[in-house]
Amino acid sequence: MAYEPNRISRRMVLAGLAVGGVGAIIGCRPDERGSSTSVLQPNLDATLRIGVSRDLANGVEDPYFTHTSLMVHEPLIRLGDGLEPIPWLAERWQVSEDGLRWTFALRRGVTFSDGQPFNSAAVIRIIERNIQITPRTSPYTVMDARVAYGPIAALRPIDDFTFEIVHERPYPLLEATMSNFFSAMFSPNSFAPNGDFVGIPATTGPFILRQWERGQFAILERNDTYWGQRPRVRRIEVRVLPDPSTRVSALRAGEVDALVELGAILPVEADQLRTNPDIVVGADPISITQYLFFNCSQPPFNERRLRQAVTMAVDREEITRVIVRGYGEPGKSLLSVFSTRWFSPKGTPRYDPAEAVRLARAVLGDRRVAAVLPYADGSGQARPYKEIAAVLQTIVRPLGIDIRLQQLEAAALADVTNRGEWNLRFGQLGWANGDPDFILGNFLYSRGAANTTSKGGYRNEEADQLVEAGRQERDFQRRYAIYERLQEIAAEEAPVFALYHEKSAYAHHRRIRNLRQRLNFQPTFDTVEKL
Numbered sequence: 001m002a003y004e005p006n007r008i009s010r011r012m013v014l015a016g017l018a019v020g021g022v023g024a025i026i027g028c029r030p031d032e033r034g035s036s037t038s039v040l041q042p043n044l045d046a047t048l049r050i051g052v053s054r055d056l057a058n059g060v061e062d063p064y065f066t067h068t069s070l071m072v073h074e075p076l077i078r079l080g081d082g083l084e085p086i087p088w089l090a091e092r093w094q095v096s097e098d099g100l101r102w103t104f105a106l107r108r109g110v111t112f113s114d115g116q117p118f119n120s121a122a123v124i125r126i127i128e129r130n131i132q133i134t135p136r137t138s139p140y141t142v143m144d145a146r147v148a149y150g151p152i153a154a155l156r157p158i159d160d161f162t163f164e165i166v167h168e169r170p171y172p173l174l175e176a177t178m179s180n181f182f183s184a185m186f187s188p189n190s191f192a193p194n195g196d197f198v199g200i201p202a203t204t205g206p207f208i209l210r211q212w213e214r215g216q217f218a219i220l221e222r223n224d225t226y227w228g229q230r231p232r233v234r235r236i237e238v239r240v241l242p243d244p245s246t247r248v249s250a251l252r253a254g255e256v257d258a259l260v261e262l263g264a265i266l267p268v269e270a271d272q273l274r275t276n277p278d279i280v281v282g283a284d285p286i287s288i289t290q291y292l293f294f295n296c297s298q299p300p301f302n303e304r305r306l307r308q309a310v311t312m313a314v315d316r317e318e319i320t321r322v323i324v325r326g327y328g329e330p331g332k333s334l335l336s337v338f339s340t341r342w343f344s345p346k347g348t349p350r351y352d353p354a355e356a357v358r359l360a361r362a363v364l365g366d367r368r369v370a371a372v373l374p375y376a377d378g379s380g381q382a383r384p385y386k387e388i389a390a391v392l393q394t395i396v397r398p399l400g401i402d403i404r405l406q407q408l409e410a411a412a413l414a415d416v417t418n419r420g421e422w423n424l425r426f427g428q429l430g431w432a433n434g435d436p437d438f439i440l441g442n443f444l445y446s447r448g449a450a451n452t453t454s455k456g457g458y459r460n461e462e463a464d465q466l467v468e469a470g471r472q473e474r475d476f477q478r479r480y481a482i483y484e485r486l487q488e489i490a491a492e493e494a495p496v497f498a499l500y501h502e503k504s505a506y507a508h509h510r511r512i513r514n515l516r517q518r519l520n521f522q523p524t525f526d527t528v529e530k531l
Contacts, residue, residue, distance in 0.1 A: 042513070042529035047235040050523075051247045051256040053263040055139070055240050057212040060197040063136045063143035064184055066209060069261050070220060070238065071525050073203040076104065076123070076183035077175055079520045083287055083339040083434035085175040089118065089185055089204065099170030099474055100153075106161040110227045112187035114202035120157040125188040127155060127165075133195040141181050141432050148182035150174055172474040176435030180520060206231050206526045215240055220525070232514075232529040244269060251279065251507060257530065258508035258515055260523040262286070263383075267325035270505040278510055283327050283503040284517035285338040287431040290331070290383065291443075292392075293450065293496045295423050297457025300369040300401065305359045307494040310424075311349045312356035313395050320500045323387045327505050331498030333487045334439055335431075338501060338519055342436045342480070347487025349497050360399035367400060371423035374406040376413045385426050388499065392424075420455030427454075427496070430521065436483040441467050443496050444486055450496065458495035 056067040066072050076090035087093075093104045110118035127149065134145040145152075150171030157163045165174070187202035200209050206228065207220040220236040239256060241247040248269050250256045259265045265273075274281050292314075294301040301307050316330040329337050333347030373392065375385040386407065393403040403424065408416065416422055427450070429439060442448040445467040446459040463486060470482040490496065504517045515528040 040531040042232050042531055044232060044234065046233045046530035047237060048233045048258070048512070048525075048528060048530055049237045049239065049256045050261075051239050051241045051250050051259045051264060052261045053240075053242060053244070053247065054261075055215050056238060056261070057209065057214070057218045058139055059214060060192075060199070061136075062138045062140075062197075063130070063133060064138055064140060064181055065186075065197050065201050066218070067140050068181060068184075068520070069522050069525075070209065070218060071207050071522065072205045072209045072220070073184040073186060073201070074205045075178075075180055076106075076185065077179040079179050079434045081519055082341050083336075083431055083519060084341050085179050085434065090183075093175065095172075095174075095474075099172065100167050101164055102167075102174055103158065103162065103164045106163070107227065108161055110204050111225060112189075112202045112204055113208050113223060113225075114187050114189055116187045116189055116202065118185065118204055119160045120163040121160075122188050123163055123185065124155045124157060126185055127183075129191055129195050130182075136195075141430075143182070148178050150177070170472060170474060172479070173435050173437060173471060176433045176438075179433050182433060207236065229526070231526050236525060248273065251509075252276070254509070257512050258506065260506040260508070260515060260517060262288075262504060262521055265505045265507050267327045267384075267505060270327070270507060271325060273507050279507055280510055280512075281505065281507045282516070283505045285329070285336075285519055286502050286504045286517060286521055287336050287338065287434075287519050288428055288502045288521075289334070289336050289431075290328075290499045290502065291334070291427045291429070291496050292499055293425045293427050293454070293456055294494065295420065295425075295455065295457060296451075296459075296495050297420065297455065298423070300371060301423055302457075303363050304493060305363050306399075306401075309356040309360040309363075309399050310396055310401070311494045311497050312352045312359070313399060314392065314497075314499070315351055315353075315395075316499060317351075319388060319391065323384050323391065324500055327503045328500035329503070331500050334443060334490050334496065334498055335436055335483075335487060336501050339431065339434065341434070342483055344484040344487045346484055347491050349491045349494065357398055360401070364400040368402055369400060370402050370404060371396075372406060372421070373403050373424040374408050374413055374416050374422050375426050376408055376410045383426075383428065388426070417454050420457070422455075425454075426499075436486075437467065437470055440483060440486045440490075441471070444490060456495060458493070460489065460493060463489050463493075 056070050074089055077085045078088040080086040089107050090104045091107050095102050131145040136143045151168040153168045154166040190197050190201035192198050206223055206226045208223050210221050211219040218238040222231045222234050244266050247259050251259050270281050273279050294307045296302055320328050320330045333343055335343045337343055373389055375389050389405050443450045444463040446464050450456045451458050466482050466486050473479045508515050511531045513529040516524045
């Protein structure tokens with residue numbers, strides 16, 4: 001009998017998943033409709049009301065106080081549209097011939113919102129504070145100065161607007177690892193002796209955080225002394241609305257002007273809102289990828305061919321089209337397809353369900369094996385783990401693999417993961433600094449967190465050597481070759497593979513213009529207009 005590959009059909013999804021809203025899955029692509037082309041002039045004194053799914057301010061003990069999405073604090077180096085490092089509060093930098101000394105020239109004419117000058121002394125104080133509190137966790141990312149700045153031997157001011165970082169050994173990753181969150185600038189007056197913030201910090205961004213209440217709201221006001229292009233609205237009220245249906249109801253009722261930022265609107269609800277002529281719906285790429293990990297340290301997936309079989313059996317195109325509803329790109333390399341700087345198509349696994357069955361039978365014969373897949377319901381941030389898990393369960397059955405699903409609370413899932421009591425698991429990672437080591441060093445290095453803390457247990461001598469070489473290589477072309485080979489190894493060895501690269505859905509009333517979602521998660525609060 002000819003083998004018929006398991007395709008993800010509407011019937012399969014409906015039969016396998018008794019989940020609210022799933023019955024509406026129609027497998028359509030997002031409609032990238034633009035904002036109104038009205039000739040009305042923007043109201044520069046307007047208040048914009050935004051609904052979000054998560055708290056974007058987290059208080060004095062958080063190393064950043066707010067997420068970058070609020071556009072309150074700014075970094076020395078920002079990530080561009082391809083996740084490449086670009087100058088921001090540092091206008092330029094250079095590294096010495098021996099690779100040990102990095103010299104940064106700062107932007108002039110910048111002032112913190114408390115009136116303090118932005119200069120070399122302030123930058124050095126902030127980096128010293130980050131070293132002092134390392135490591136410190138945040139809901140957004142971890143501040144670890146050892147990773148952000150490398151093996152620092154000295155911090156030196158050259159003059160008021162020039163400083164240098166001197167390393168003990170070459171650290172070519174610096175311009176990426178200190179980008180985004182990791183060189184966020186705050187007034188030195190904002191810190192207590194222990195490194196906590198003293199109240200709301202003073203910053204340099206286009207907005208000033210005037211008021212906030214944990215889990216409730218954040219009030220932003222335009223920084224009228226901002227050094228760059230000033231925002232086009234005076235005030236933004238960011239309301240935390242954890243329940244998806246409540247957010248959509250608030251938008252429909254006009255209680256908020258827009259739903260934007262990570263997970264603010266679920267794909268099924270975005271599709272439903274498209275029928276409303278007064279609402280614009282869009283979706284933009286973000287640097288988050290959803291992955292499926294194998295536990296390589298124990299049966300059945302300590303056998304490489306069985307990992308390859310599962311990878312070949314999963315139709316990522318269909319998962320993205322049917323379950324994710326087109327709000328993403330099918331998984332390719334471990335590195336996001338949206339980052340053209342480092343992505344290589346050589347890291348894309350092959351889809352071949354017939355070969356998947358052949359490989360699995362070569363390993364198992366007529367035997368069947370069990371595999372545990374624990375997961376948490378990620379629907380609050382538009383991650384349909386339950387739906388994907390049920391489909392995976394069906395897809396791998398012809399391979400001789402019986403998946404047992406375990407739906408757990410987030411804390412219980414973390415405990416199970418860190419104890420290694422899993423065979424398959426979902427994972428997501430946002431590319432926080434744009435350097436490939438951030439992902440490949442985590443997933444493929446035997447000392448990476450995915451293989452140690454999360455008990456993935458993958459070990460490959462060539463991968464270890466490449467990761468270590470990439471951390472020292474200073475030539476871009478040679479670094480690219482290293483990380484391209486690591487992407488190939490991931491496709492060959494399959495310790496983890498990408499399910500899909502996310503697009504973030506958003507929706508707003510037609511009187512709102514120029515609201516988008518940047519690749520580094522930031523909504524365009526700095527350019528949005530209200531007519």
